[in-house]
Amino acid sequence: MKPAIHVASLRKTFKGRDGATHTVLKNLDLEVGVGEFLCILGPSGCGKSTLLNVLAGLDKVYEGRASVSSGRIGYLFQEPRLLPWLTAEGNLDFALASCRVPTERWDQLKSRYLAMTGLSDYRTYYPHQISGGMAQRLALVRALCVEPGILLMDEPFSGLDEITARRIRTDLLTIWEETRKTIVFVTHNAYEACFLADRILVMSGGAFQQEMPVPIARPRSYDDSAVFELSRDVIKAFGDGMGREPAPVAVPKPHSNLVDDLDRHTAARMNL
Amino acid sequence: MLKVVSLVVAVIVWGLLSLTLPPEIFPGPLETAKVLWGEIAGGRVETDVAMTMLRVVGGLVLALLLGVPIGVLMGLNRRAEAVLDVWVMIGLTVPSLCYAIMAFMWFGLNEGAAIIAIAVTAAPSITINIWEGVKNVDTKLVAMARIFEASRPVIVRRVLLPQIYPYVMASARFGLGIIWKITVLVELIGRPNGVGFKLFYWYQLADMRQVLAWTLLFTIIMLLIELVILKPIERRIFAWRPEVAV
Ligand SMILES: Nc1ncnc2c1ncn2[C@@H]1O[C@H](COP(=O)(O)OP(=O)(O)OP(=O)(O)O)[C@@H](O)[C@H]1O
Ligand SMILES: [Mg+2]
Numbered sequence: 001m002k003p004a005i006h007v008a009s010l011r012k013t014f015k016g017r018d019g020a021t022h023t024v025l026k027n028l029d030l031e032v033g034v035g036e037f038l039c040i041l042g043p044s045g046c047g048k049s050t051l052l053n054v055l056a057g058l059d060k061v062y063e064g065r066a067s068v069s070s071g072r073i074g075y076l077f078q079e080p081r082l083l084p085w086l087t088a089e090g091n092l093d094f095a096l097a098s099c100r101v102p103t104e105r106w107d108q109l110k111s112r113y114l115a116m117t118g119l120s121d122y123r124t125y126y127p128h129q130i131s132g133g134m135a136q137r138l139a140l141v142r143a144l145c146v147e148p149g150i151l152l153m154d155e156p157f158s159g160l161d162e163i164t165a166r167r168i169r170t171d172l173l174t175i176w177e178e179t180r181k182t183i184v185f186v187t188h189n190a191y192e193a194c195f196l197a198d199r200i201l202v203m204s205g206g207a208f209q210q211e212m213p214v215p216i217a218r219p220r221s222y223d224d225s226a227v228f229e230l231s232r233d234v235i236k237a238f239g240d241g242m243g244r245e246p247a248p249v250a251v252p253k254p255h256s257n258l259v260d261d262l263d264r265h266t267a268a269r270m271n272l
Numbered sequence: 273m274l275k276v277v278s279l280v281v282a283v284i285v286w287g288l289l290s291l292t293l294p295p296e297i298f299p300g301p302l303e304t305a306k307v308l309w310g311e312i313a314g315g316r317v318e319t320d321v322a323m324t325m326l327r328v329v330g331g332l333v334l335a336l337l338l339g340v341p342i343g344v345l346m347g348l349n350r351r352a353e354a355v356l357d358v359w360v361m362i363g364l365t366v367p368s369l370c371y372a373i374m375a376f377m378w379f380g381l382n383e384g385a386a387i388i389a390i391a392v393t394a395a396p397s398i399t400i401n402i403w404e405g406v407k408n409v410d411t412k413l414v415a416m417a418r419i420f421e422a423s424r425p426v427i428v429r430r431v432l433l434p435q436i437y438p439y440v441m442a443s444a445r446f447g448l449g450i451i452w453k454i455t456v457l458v459e460l461i462g463r464p465n466g467v468g469f470k471l472f473y474w475y476q477l478a479d480m481r482q483v484l485a486w487t488l489l490f491t492i493i494m495l496l497i498e499l500v501i502l503k504p505i506e507r508r509i510f511a512w513r514p515e516v517a518v
Pocket of ligand 2: 048049154
């Protein structure tokens with residue numbers, strides 16, 4: 001079957017202020033199957049948002065190939081990007097109207113996703129009247145409302161408290177299992193990636209360092225020890241990937257402690 | 273409430289100050305109000321006020337028609353910005369009296385020339401404001417709208433314009449402030465009626481009671497426009513904005 005997303009030798013450079021060019025994406029190759037849930041895990045500044053912008057078609061200046069199968073793309077930006085002069089519901093209506101979703105379906109779609117994110121009582125609130133995490137959830141509702149076939153998500157839960165984030169992650173999986181959207185989910189959180197994904201790509205310095213399948217059966221439970229074990233391996237792999245950059249001064253230690261230190265080190269870097 | 277208090281205080285201060293000079297030179301508020309009432313009751317204000325209003329509104333509309341598109345163009349297009357910003361500065365520097373003289377010399381002593389002079393004086397400030405506004409447009413919201421498959425007209429109408437409205441509103445506001453002042457000047461040098469003409473007329477007769485009465489009339493009309501027209505419009509358009517407490 002044709003992949004939903006196909007990227008070959010993708011290079012993206014930015015001109016710096018001094019006129020020097022920075023290569024932010026270095027020859028990326030990527031294939032995402034239809035209905036796959038892919039997580040991209042990488043430290044801040046490694047080029048994750050840049051990649052999503054290319055996939056979403058917002059950024060058209062790049063070298064190489066990037067094709068996305070036809071159909072609606074949903075993109076949950078790193079920031080909520082709500083229209084401040086519209087209420088919560090107004091923002092949803094804007095998206096539904098722009099995407100030409102038939103009006104008779106609006107109510108059902110809005111109610112469903114507002115309930116899922118716990119925002120049902122906030123329809124008439126303006127963005128400045130809700131909290132940052134609520135704004136992020138509202139942006140999620142907006143992205144889901146228009147029922148995209150491919151959903152790009154850029155650290156959607158990083159601003160939420162752990163309890164809420166957990167609940168929404170579980171809900172997201174339920175929706176995904178029902179609708180089998182193709183999802184590309186960017187995060188710094190290894191545990192989240194292991195819980196959600198079919199496959200994890202570890203990215204650093206503008207390149208994919210490692211690919212890790214997630215062989216955990218679905219439906220998954222958030223406290224499954226398999227998720228925990230795997231997240232440890234992922235963090236370790238992540239550390240190996242980071243090893244290509246100037247490594248921190250290695251202090252000789254008994255072998256048994258090495259892994260733990262590495263974990264702590266990368267965990268700190270990864271904002272876990 | 274504070275506004276009312278400050279107005280009352282101002283009137284009292286005016287009253288006290290006027291006691292220091294003879295009433296022919298500095299009449300107090302009561303005296304002035306009486307003269308003004310006499311003028312209004314005698315039916316001697318309508319024509320002049322109407323003519324002044326006509327010029328103010330005409331000038332404002334024309335100034336917006338000139339200033340907003342140029343400002344938008346400068347905000348959107350770097351080359352236009354590079355070429356025009358010098359001209360906007362020049363336009364801003366030339367005294368309004370020069371525009372008025374040029375307009376009357378070139379287009380004759382008529383209403384059109386007056387309105388052109390008024391509009392050209394106010395347009396550069398409006399342009400600067402709109403230019404700033406367009407540069408501040410949040411392009412991330414435009415990207416968001418594009419993701420939701422919004423068409424160009426929809427993006428312009430529902431994403432760009434709402435971000436520029438506050439600047440248009442502010443422009444209209446202070447454009448009006450500038451325009452009131454120029455209109456009076458233009459009327460003084462080239463029109464046979466209007467509030468400015470009346471002020472100059474009474475000045476030549478050295479009648480300070482009338483001069484202050486007309487100034488008062490003018491101020492009251494301006495306040496009414498602000499309170500009855502502009503404020504409510506603003507409140508309606510920007511109902512979504514948070515109250516700013518500094
Ligand atoms: N418009 C731009 N102009 C110049 N450089 C840019 C631009 N956008 C991004 N970059 C650079 O590209 C690199 C990657 O940025 P990107 O936003 O993709 O990182 P990220 O992986 O999403 O990080 P984070 O996890 O913090 O969101 C950064 O070094 C950044 O400075
Ligand atoms: Mg990012």
